[in-house]
Amino acid sequence: MRFALSEDQKMLQDSLAKALAEASPLDRVRKFAADPKDKAADIWQALVEFGLPGIVVPEEFGGLGLSLLEAALASEALGAAVAPVAFMGVVLGPLALSLGGSEAQKAEWLPKLASGEVVAAACISEQIAGARDGAGVTAADGRLTGKALFVPGGGAAGLLVVADQAGGLHLVRGDAPGITRALMPGLDDTRRLAELTFAGTPAEPLQANDALGRLRDAAWVIVAADTLGACQVMLDKAVAYAKERRQFGRVIGSFQAVKHLCAEMVAELEPARALVWYAAYAFDHAPEEASLMAAHAKAHTSEIGRFIARTSTEVHGGIGITDLLGLHFWFKRIGLNRQLLGGPERVREIAARVQGLIPA
Amino acid sequence: MDLTLTPEMAAFRDEVRAFLAAHADDYVAGAPKDPRAWQRLLIEHGYAARTIPRAYGGYGAEPDILKGRIIAEAFIAAGAPRGMAGQGISMLVPTLLEVGSEEQKTRWIAPTLRGEILWCQGYSEPDAGSDLASLKTHAVEDGDDFLIRGSKVWTSTAHLAQMMFCLVRTEPDAPKHEGISYILFPMDTPGIEVRPLKTMTGQAEFNEVFFTDVRVPKANVVGGRGRGWFVANTTLKHERGMLGDPNATEARFETLVQLMKTETVDGQKIVDNPVFRDRLMQLQARVLAMKFNGLRLLTSAQTGEPAGLAGLVVKLQGCELNHQIAALAIDALGELGILYHDGPHLRAKGSWQRNYMFDLGLIIGGGTAQIQKNIISERGLGMPREPSSAKA
Numbered sequence: 001m002r003f004a005l006s007e008d009q010k011m012l013q014d015s016l017a018k019a020l021a022e023a024s025p026l027d028r029v030r031k032f033a034a035d036p037k038d039k040a041a042d043i044w045q046a047l048v049e050f051g052l053p054g055i056v057v058p059e060e061f062g063g064l065g066l067s068l069l070e071a072a073l074a075s076e077a078l079g080a081a082v083a084p085v086a087f088m089g090v091v092l093g094p095l096a097l098s099l100g101g102s103e104a105q106k107a108e109w110l111p112k113l114a115s116g117e118v119v120a121a122a123c124i125s126e127q128i129a130g131a132r133d134g135a136g137v138t139a140a141d142g143r144l145t146g147k148a149l150f151v152p153g154g155g156a157a158g159l160l161v162v163a164d165q166a167g168g169l170h171l172v173r174g175d176a177p178g179i180t181r182a183l184m185p186g187l188d189d190t191r192r193l194a195e196l197t198f199a200g201t202p203a204e205p206l207q208a209n210d211a212l213g214r215l216r217d218a219a220w221v222i223v224a225a226d227t228l229g230a231c232q233v234m235l236d237k238a239v240a241y242a243k244e245r246r247q248f249g250r251v252i253g254s255f256q257a258v259k260h261l262c263a264e265m266v267a268e269l270e271p272a273r274a275l276v277w278y279a280a281y282a283f284d285h286a287p288e289e290a291s292l293m294a295a296h297a298k299a300h301t302s303e304i305g306r307f308i309a310r311t312s313t314e315v316h317g318g319i320g321i322t323d324l325l326g327l328h329f330w331f332k333r334i335g336l337n338r339q340l341l342g343g344p345e346r347v348r349e350i351a352a353r354v355q356g357l358i359p360a
Numbered sequence: 361m362d363l364t365l366t367p368e369m370a371a372f373r374d375e376v377r378a379f380l381a382a383h384a385d386d387y388v389a390g391a392p393k394d395p396r397a398w399q400r401l402l403i404e405h406g407y408a409a410r411t412i413p414r415a416y417g418g419y420g421a422e423p424d425i426l427k428g429r430i431i432a433e434a435f436i437a438a439g440a441p442r443g444m445a446g447q448g449i450s451m452l453v454p455t456l457l458e459v460g461s462e463e464q465k466t467r468w469i470a471p472t473l474r475g476e477i478l479w480c481q482g483y484s485e486p487d488a489g490s491d492l493a494s495l496k497t498h499a500v501e502d503g504d505d506f507l508i509r510g511s512k513v514w515t516s517t518a519h520l521a522q523m524m525f526c527l528v529r530t531e532p533d534a535p536k537h538e539g540i541s542y543i544l545f546p547m548d549t550p551g552i553e554v555r556p557l558k559t560m561t562g563q564a565e566f567n568e569v570f571f572t573d574v575r576v577p578k579a580n581v582v583g584g585r586g587r588g589w590f591v592a593n594t595t596l597k598h599e600r601g602m603l604g605d606p607n608a609t610e611a612r613f614e615t616l617v618q619l620m621k622t623e624t625v626d627g628q629k630i631v632d633n634p635v636f637r638d639r640l641m642q643l644q645a646r647v648l649a650m651k652f653n654g655l656r657l658l659t660s661a662q663t664g665e666p667a668g669l670a671g672l673v674v675k676l677q678g679c680e681l682n683h684q685i686a687a688l689a690i691d692a693l694g695e696l697g698i699l700y701h702d703g704p705h706l707r708a709k710g711s712w713q714r715n716y717m718f719d720l721g722l723i724i725g726g727g728t729a730q731i732q733k734n735i736i737s738e739r740g741l742g743m744p745r746e747p748s749s750a751k752a
Contacts, residue, residue: 267677278652
């Protein structure tokens, strides 16, 4: 029994962090955030060289064939770097194909997803977080009609995985007729969400009974890990600033009022890290627990994320809320993750349901 | 990450389960029928005093943290009582093994393990709580003896114990941390008075102990004169580990789940109330996070890597969580949660109410939450130390 990352897993995380530090430093993130025309193609190219697009694509289709734990570690590194990457689709696209794709569908798409030539996005928000503003997609006779909101990376994706209102999954080519895409300007400018409208768009069904549940669990773990990475950076920045900033003739980190805020962030973050690791591990190795653990990982990181985002900002004092410092990129990243695919209250309700505390 | 057991460990788990099944008649409702006989049986099979050398009355196994956990889990699952875990066994014995003289180890460890000698711990004083090193109980030299004067507080089991391990200032001219000795003496020595200390639970879980010229041989010092602070710190480590035990928290959480699934208000189960259900789920996430944090610590202990921040947060978070679990149980009970002591409507013999109050004491005891935050920020994050803080 070993509850720890392997050397390979640590190396994956470290090397991805290094690649992101080079390809996506904060100045580069700022540029992306300020310019809707910026597609961050240079950052994507660096990640293609790293092999990230194929992280969960099986090796036989040209991917790295890694598990959700490695994907979660990558997500954590992306959150730490507030990287402008629509990673959700990088995981959910191949996963949907692996779960429910025909051999022909896998052969057509998985190699392109692995190479980064095509990027996928998942339109599953309505089925998981609930439908807003009348959104929802219906399927009939191989065609999709309706709206899907809050699709990460949906503005540019070349392949769409779409959940219909009955919980069925469909594969839609990005260039299929009848798709209208509109960006949904949001709080977090490091990731772009899109509203997709389908008007009789041709789609291929994916076969798999519980595929949507599996996609949901994977997505929650990926979002939780992104928050974890962003939280760690906010904590580190707060501690570093408190050791440096002087007031009343001493560094503010020597005041218990400030030290204790930092200690409280640690006390929330460290156990949450173990929970996220376990949720990712359970997805592949303990399927009977996977939904419960994914739900708790998502909801709990949302709660501690809110606490750490505001506390780190407070430790920074006035400079913490300025655009100049840029701490707000992490604050907003954590904020988006909290709401995306269900806020904690809704997710905890599902946690109660999947363990039988209330009827399914 | 690999949470499966090797065949060797799975076989060991089966062996523990078989032992518990074979001896199911020796305990009832989680308590042994004959505590000392049970303790001897556990030592004989290596389920208590497992790593303590045979020469001192233990089982003499090589330390294996995973086997220790397998034993703990099997006992919890079977509802079987663990070995004795008084302050003598969990704090004094590890200290003697580390720094005691051969004579001290031979004399004290075996009867302590067998439950024949009960110990109490004389650390805190009225004016030395978080700042323990400022303690004032002192010893005057008289030939080969010390005469001990002063008082201790928060001394659990002092009214039952035969022996005390005590921190006493023996070197009045030495600096604060270097003037203390760790010393052992019988509780029936003339000059010792024990007064029960009743707490908000209504029970006397603690005592005050007063010393008037208590004569103790100098040979009873453990680890050398003036070394008591360092000797005591070896045991405080053990205490803090004990106070945040995630297994105990998980067991208590399961009891709370059962409570909320069975109690009804106007015919509706508590768990069907979305507000209470949400609170339950929030706590479950925390219980799981602490459980997995514990597994992570287990692995770092096995591989010899430092536990780091994950270890420093256990006491703070674990004790807080226990208190929160009791708080939700009381809230879920509604007006029934008011009841205490006795009576036909009282649930679980008032244990939720008692835990709610007693666990607040544990947030304070063993290093307060605020001291824990100092430790996390200073040792864990390298932030500046408190100018006058004790080296706790």
